[in-house]
Amino acid sequence: MAMDLLRFATAGSVDDGKSTLIGRLLFDSKSIFTDQLESVEKTSQDKGHGYVDLSLLTDGLRSEREQGITIDVAYRYFATPNRKFIIADTPGHVQYTRNMVTGASTADLGLVLVDARHGLTEQSRRHAVLLSLLRVPHLVLCINKMDLVDYSQEVYSKISAEFTAFATKLNIPDLEVIPISALQGDNVVQRSENMSWYSGPTLMHHLEHVHVASDRDLVDVRLPVQYVIRPKSDDHHDYRGYAGQVAGGVLKPGDEVMVLPSGMTSKIAGIDLFDQEIPEAFPPMSVTVRLEDDVDVSRGDMISRVKNAPxxxxxxxxxxxxxxxxxxxxxxxxxxxxxxxxxxxxxxxxxxxxxxxxxxxxxxxxxxxxxxxxxxxxxxxxxxxxxxxxxxxxxxxxxxxxxxxxxxxxxxxxxx
Amino acid sequence: MTATHADYRLSQLDQLEAESIHIFREAAAEFEKPVLMFSGGKDSIVMLRLAEKAFFPAKIPFPVLQIDNGLDFPEVAETRDRWVQRLGVRLVIASIDDAIARGIVVDDGKTSRNRLQTPTLLNAIEENGFTAAFGGGRRDEEKARAKERVYSHRDEFGQWDPKNQRPELWSLYNGRLHEGEHMRVFPISNWTELDIWDYIGREGIEIPSVYFAHQRRVFERDGMLLTETPLNPLREGEVVTERTVRYRTCGDMTLTGCVESTASTIPEIIEEVAAARVTERGATRGDDRFSEAAMEDRKKEGYF
Structure with missing residues (x-):
């Protein structure tokens, strides 16, 4: 089985422990390099922090370090043997809603953090609302700082129930609530020894195994045409291909298709991926489709099925x-x-x-x-x-x- | 294709490839005069490979631009020439020496050639009227890059304004420009060093030989191993020894360090990279070591 890809968005502020959590995920998955860590340690010391401030790893711009806050979306990468992860790390405050929306736009999963001592806040509700609005299919609520509430099951159950009730008003098809301590590492990568009452997955286990392939629409064929490929060379004199990234459905040679907005119909003569003819194309593949008939197709047009078109x-x-x-x-x-x-x-x-x-x-x-x-x-x-x-x-x-x-x-x- | 088609899943490399090809096609369709910035290093070779795939069987519909700083590895130029010839793309070379001779760039004897690349590049973009320049920057390389957009706007002075970047959502890229401005486009933003190596291995494509373990006469400076070359005279106390090394990045010969390594095949390199504990830039790039914000500052001026 080849490695696949999960994009997830985190929203939160330093107070929620978001940067510490990301630092923990990167650190425990051995994705932080020694030169990065040394640089963070040195800056933490220079600033007089008594601890290694892992937020310095993600707050990359000079202005962010000066103000001690995350402003812009930062992309972070780590991998385990099964999966590659792209984190869109976004700020939590309301004045950065647009950055959160940006980060969520490409995410398969959204991660909302709450402080176990404070429970759900206006901010955590807002994050859930935005993830729902952006139709991020999977949501994880991390109840952080469990170490500061004596790893209490009661605290977890109360917040979990409150959030689940709130989530029913939203479009959240999949929800997981995980009690963690990002600082101590409980239930982030390692299963916590302090919360034997919790039988669910650790955060890392959930990220590694959450099923995202079926989030894509494999029914409604949509191929927005980006570029018309016409080599006009001796070898490929009559080649005319319509290149684009499949946005929905499965396309196969022989399929009857309709080109919009003209409404002209034709059949797929072949689907090319570089120098290979492939038997089918599905999201998010970037392919080139050839049609049997000489219909007029240009950038901005959409290829779909005759009886299922936008x-x-x-x-x-x-x-x-x-x-x-x-x-x-x-x-x-x-x-x-x-x-x-x-x-x-x-x-x-x-x-x-x-x-x-x-x-x-x-x-x-x-x-x-x-x-x-x-x-x-x-x-x-x-x-x-x-x-x-x-x-x-x-x-x-x-x-x-x-x-x-x-x-x-x-x-x-x-x-x- | 290494995809597991049975369940309509794509491997991470196939997903990254599809995203990069999408970016190439968008930019080629929307910008009047794009160009691909090519250093000859592994990232720009992967970029060129992706561009080849994006437009096949047509030729790549834009030229390739190289900034010749006069300090590149000869092996890199040889590989570049073979790629350019095979693909039949036009190569534009802008040389720093030429820019100095023409008075476009001032060599005060103190500024590194790395910094002189920026005005040379900006001048080449302006003189040729390029409206978009594809770059091989990756977000995992450096934290200023981690915040940069795929379409990264440059004003009429070629400057990047990190605090004022356009929001970039979904796979919708905004290519609007005013007269004299240009866009830097980063199709491999989401690739990591390991993805690059996996892809080179999978595609079986040629990269410069300096990436593989070889015997080289080197000396130590600022904790880095630099190659012996007349272009980089030894300082007092520096001693040349012959060692088995390879390069993790290919930059300016006088500033780019090599690492001791016996990795002589792609799988061996992948194994080494996967186990590496230092970032490729931290390990080997003198140009990034000046300050915490060295890359951000250079990028603001218009660096790659």
């Missing part, structure tokens, strides 16, 4: 996370990028602003400020080939770009 639409109803200081307002015009397609979009209406702490919908608001999330109606200059985000995280997502500055200012998830 609906071309110029009216988009989506949850939008706003990422810049100047607020989003009705009548605003923005550039939109959806799969390999670009268009312009007009903000028709802001229906409500979602309070990510209480799930309350504020219907009075007429704008979205930085880090705020709301339900928005857009009208685009041309039809986009959309699926609900709940069905497909690739064809259901888009970004909004300020046309003057060129900056990414919003992230959108298309509603059902």
């Amino acid at each position: 609906e071309p639409s110029q009216d988009i109803d989506a949850m939008i996370c706003w990422m810049t200081t100047a607020p989003l307002r009705p009548r605003q015009k923005l550039a939109i990028k959806h799969t390999s397609n670009s268009a312009r979009a007009l903000v028709k209406d802001i229906q409500y602003r979602l309070d990510v702490n209480s799930l309350h919908r504020d219907l009075e608001t007429k704008e979205l400020g930085l880090n705020e999330i709301g339900r928005v109606q857009l009208r685009t200059t041309k039809p986009l080939l959309c699926d609900p985000y709940s069905k497909n995280r690739t064809t259901g997502s888009f970004i909004l770009i300020d046309e003057a500055t060129g900056v990414t200012v919003g992230a959108g998830m298309i509603n059902d």
Whole structure:
């Protein structure tokens, strides 16, 4: 069995012990190198800390080290013999919601930390809400600092019950609650000897074994065309291939397909991966598809099945996370990028602003400020080939770009 | 394909490859004039391999740019030439000596050639009108890189502003530029050193011979083993000995250290890398050792 890949996002602040936990995962899986550790030890000493501050491993930018906080998303890597892990390490405070949303956008699993002494906080609820909104399929709640509550089963059960009740209001298909001490190492990699009452997995065991392959949609065929390959060389004079990364479904030679938005149909003549013809393609493979008929296909088009195609639409109803200081307002015009397609979009209406702490919908608001999330109606200059985000995280997502500055200012998830 | 197709799972290398190919195709479609920055080292060779796969059977639709600092290993240039010839891509060489001669770069005798690479590179990008430059940077290399985007914006001075990076979500990349700006694109951001070696082994592709164990006359400086070369005169007390070594990275000969090693095949290198306790840059790159933020500072100026 070849090694596979798990992307997970962590959200939290230094107070929750997030950096210590990541440091622990890296350290115990032998992914921290001696020169990195020496550098951290030296800086910890220089700063007068009485301990090795593992957050220094992840807070990479000068400004972050100066302020002692994580600001931006940092990507960290470690591997065990079974799996490679990519951590998107994001800050926890509300003013960095956009960074959390960014980290969660590609995650298979989200890790929320609470301090056992304080139980669920507004912050931990918000993290769960954001992970649910971004449709991260697996969630782990780590109840940290168990050493400071005498490894009490009662504390664990109370927080666990409270969180489970809260999670029923969200879209969280898979939840695991693990009592840990990141500082002491209990239940992180090594099973804790202090919590014999806990029979569940350690965090590392769970990360290594959580089943993510079936999170992908293998039914609804979606291939956004990125690039048309036409070598025009003597060897490949008539070659015409449509290159893209499979966003859904399984494609096979001989399958009848429809190209959108034109609606033309054809059959798959062959699927190429470099110099190999392959029998099938599925997410997230990057392949090149050849068609039997000479139909007109270009970048931004979508290849799907005849009876199962996304609906071309110029009216988009989506949850939008706003990422810049100047607020989003009705009548605003923005550039939109959806799969390999670009268009312009007009903000028709802001229906409500979602309070990510209480799930309350504020219907009075007429704008979205930085880090705020709301339900928005857009009208685009041309039809986009959309699926609900709940069905497909690739064809259901888009970004909004300020046309003057060129900056990414919003992230959108298309509603059902 | 090493994928386990029966259950529609892809190995980590196949997933990384698919992601990198997606990035190459996006950038080639969206930028008017991309270029691939090629050092001849293992990371840029893997990058070139991925670009080859992304557009096959067509040729790679952009040229390859090398900054010649005059201090590269000759073995690296030989490997580069074979790759370029096999793929039929155009090679653009920007040399530091040439940039100094033309007055574009000022050699004050104190600045290392590593630092002189930055103005030479920025000038080459500007002169050729390149709007995007693919780089082989990996996020596991260094902590400033750990925070860098796949599409990393550079202003009209070629500067990186780490505090003001564009959010990057899903696999949606924002390639918007103003006149005179350019994008650095890092298709192998999510690869680790071990992934690179696994991939080189799997693909059976040629890399420079200095990566494999060989006999070399070396001397010790600042805790690193440097190669004997007329380009790097010995200082007082430094003694040359012959040892069995290999390089973990391929940079400037006068600053890049080698490690004692008998690993002469890819599997042996993989075994060695998996057991290594020091990062490849920490072990062997004099240019990263100046301060905690050496890489961040150089990157802000426009370094690779």
